[in-house]
Amino acid sequence: MKLYRKHGAIIVESPILVGVAGFLSLGKKGYRDAKAAAFFPFVFVKSWEYAAPVFVNHERIHFRQQMETLFIGMYFIQIYEDLYSRLFLKLKAPEYYLYRAHEQEAYLNQANLNYLKTRKIFSLFKHTKQKQRIRFIEGQNPLVEIY
Numbered sequence: 270m271k272l273y274r275k276h277g278a279i280i281v282e283s284p285i286l287v288g289v290a291g292f293l294s295l296g297k298k299g300y301r302d303a304k305a306a307a308f309f310p311f312v313f314v315k316s317w318e319y320a321a322p323v324f325v326n327h328e329r330i331h332f333r334q335q336m337e338t339l340f341i342g343m344y345f346i347q348i349y350e351d352l353y354s355r356l357f358l359k360l361k362a363p364e365y366y367l368y369r370a371h372e373q374e375a376y377l378n379q380a381n382l383n384y385l386k387t388r389k390i391f392s393l394f395k396h397t398k399q400k401q402r403i404r405f406i407e408g409q410n411p412l413v414e415i416y
């Protein structure tokens with residue numbers, strides 16, 4: 270395990286912790302595919318290449334969401350949204366993961382490295398109501414497209 274300070278975050282390189290966070294978020298596919306995870310004030314990355322600005326910005330957006338919802342609120346929203354998207358919309362991985370409000374806000378704004386400077390408080394809740402259909406661009410993780 271290695272620690273770095275970069276892009277405004279404390280970055281911990283730990284493939285095991287990222288794998289566990291990925292598993293908790295998305296099962297076996299998450300264990301295999303997760304590149305980074307956020308738990309304020311730490312950004313966990315699978316390997317150093319994922320400490321790139323877009324990845325860190327994505328995880329720092331999750332920091333704000335965690336603080337605004339006192340962590341637990343974000344997980345309640347996620348459980349509700351997962352039940353809804355999996356049971357009623359019949360979404361499978363990774364679609365139900367991309368349906369989550371906190372992931373929608375992070376993926377739609379991660380490429381804007383100034384997003385957190387202009388972000389309005391509780392912007393997460395906008396994404397609980399206005400859902401975008403987004404999917405990963407094949408081979409260009411973490412980039413997504415709206416379709």
Ligand SMILES: [Zn+2]
Nearest residue numbers: 327331372375
């Ligand atoms: Zn995320």
